[in-house]
Amino acid sequence: MENKKNHAGPLMIALQHDDLFDLNSVSTNTELPKGRAFTFIKAVQTVNERLVEQNKNESLLFEVILITKECSEDVKMKIVESVKHYDLEIGKFYFCKKEELKNTLQSNKVKLFLSTDRDDVHEALHSGISAALLYDQADHRVLKQLKVIFSGDVLGFSEDSLESYLEFELSEKQIETVKAAKICVKEFAVLIGQMRRRFGPENSPICICVLTTWGSRNVCASALKTLREWGLDVDEAFCLAGAPAHPILSIVNPHILWDGGFHNMRDLATLS
């Protein structure tokens, strides 16, 4: 496999504690019950294991930091305990206010902020944070593979293809947000691309998918080319030309769904 040079540092990802653990259900145990991000973190750990298997000195590994907004000391303790209990590889814990989020992420060189809440993601994207949806996995079956979907509509977006987005009547501001999101995710894409290349096309613990819900096949081609330029090889590609995305998503069952906030800007019906 080409390019085995050690990259300077890990790939930082941020999660929120209320995605990792379920704070709503009452439990008598000392540890908190598993939340919706559980399969994700297990998949990430699988990737790290495989990377280390190939190269003991691998420094390009996933590193997850846990963000916790305002909460009591009690809960803070429980969080730390639970992480230990489940043997989760959490690099750092941050207990910070909402306004401090951006700074916290930036100072930790976080390449992707994940949340199961679409509004959270949208807000983050709005303030220039690279963010994506942590997709609610249908079941908590732990897969041996981390699956990431990138939106072909956003990645394949260019001034020339603008007319295909006409029917959405995106405002100037929205178009700027889409363009910015595309630039924003590049760092994450480059790093995960390097990780992906540590493995061959088959039997890889990382699976990269491109999902184009509205764009034409040429928009999809443009997305594939963009990712290739960034050094990210794509495994699966889907071009739906307006068909509902949900059936495909339930088969692919991704952990991460990045679409630059595109779905928030238009009718969400097709993604539901």
Added chain:
Amino acid sequence: MRVCVCRSYRAELLYDHQLFMMNMNTALPKEMHTFWEKETCNQSSPSKKPKPPKPQNAITIAVSSRALFNMDLEQDIYEQQGMEDYLNYQIQHEMEPFAPGPAFPFIKFCSSSEEVMMDVLLVCVVQAVEAVNTRLRELYPDSEELFDVVLMTSNHAHVGLRLINSINHHQLFLERFCMTGGNSPIGYLKAYHTNLYLSADSLKVREAIEAGIAAATVFSPGKITEVPETQLRVAFDGDAVLFSDESERIYKAHGLDKFFEHEKAHENKPLDHGPLKGFLEALGKLQQKFYAKGQRLDCPIRTYLVTARSAASSGTRALKTLRSWGLETDEALFLAGAPKGPMLEKIRPHIFFDDQMFHVEGAAELGTVAAHVPYGIAQKIPPKKDGKKDTSARQLE
């Protein structure tokens, strides 16, 4: 409308579908003229393509990449040298469009000129399907009951760019695709409400049939036959295709006489349905839309039953069964055991479905695009030797 499809591998990409329409000469069939005029009058932006219908409303036909395009060379590389070399080859040759494969005519209008090469035959089907859509949109502009063709391939997205370039090069109206990166397509076929799955890989087709999806393995015909441009013609075998294989079992177990006896005795008892009954039903639904507008004689879809049953005896049960389902075929040909090839040569269907390789090969030899439905008792018998490679090797298509 004659479209010239050349096998020259120019790096020509990204034809816009509408641009292609504008460059056509005046010898457009009448329907196409009307469609084009309507488009320019009604749309504010003339380059707006018709939107594909939602899968649940449409008759969805899924084709694999190897059914649509000729990828024999690449498949050899994959089998002999492995995945890495295969992918590298594809990427290096990305700008070279694939030549058309067996399913092409089912998807595109027939091209006929000296430059047409031997394997350009399935091209006609996809575009014949698009021609039907054109007529349907004319009559029912707001309806989503149209054909929808989806490319369903287990190839990796690495090959994606080359496939997209090829689709552009051949100007196919194919906006939907799934590249499953090595995973089985079955789940995706269901997600797209697929009414028919055409593939060059018999293993996948078998899987699909077992999952209850109408499917068939397409084979290239031995020679070119011109097929109609304005009418989509689909021919079906009866037993184990439209009907279940129950009668065929009797024939295989007890012989012809017992078969005749049985069929006569049960004339009024409808046969159970076979894997392609649903597809015939879907075609019938679209046909009804033309009949409703007084276009029965001019209907751009025509169906045929081509069966080894004989009209005098066993044929009656077949017809009565269809009638009991509220279905019909436009023509029913009872061959009483005679070879199907010559009859199909006369009919010139875009595609013919049969469960027996013997008939599939016979049809293909005489120029019909034939598709094998791996269902029923006939599959227990080892197939006759055919020119196709051993399909037990894993196929990336």
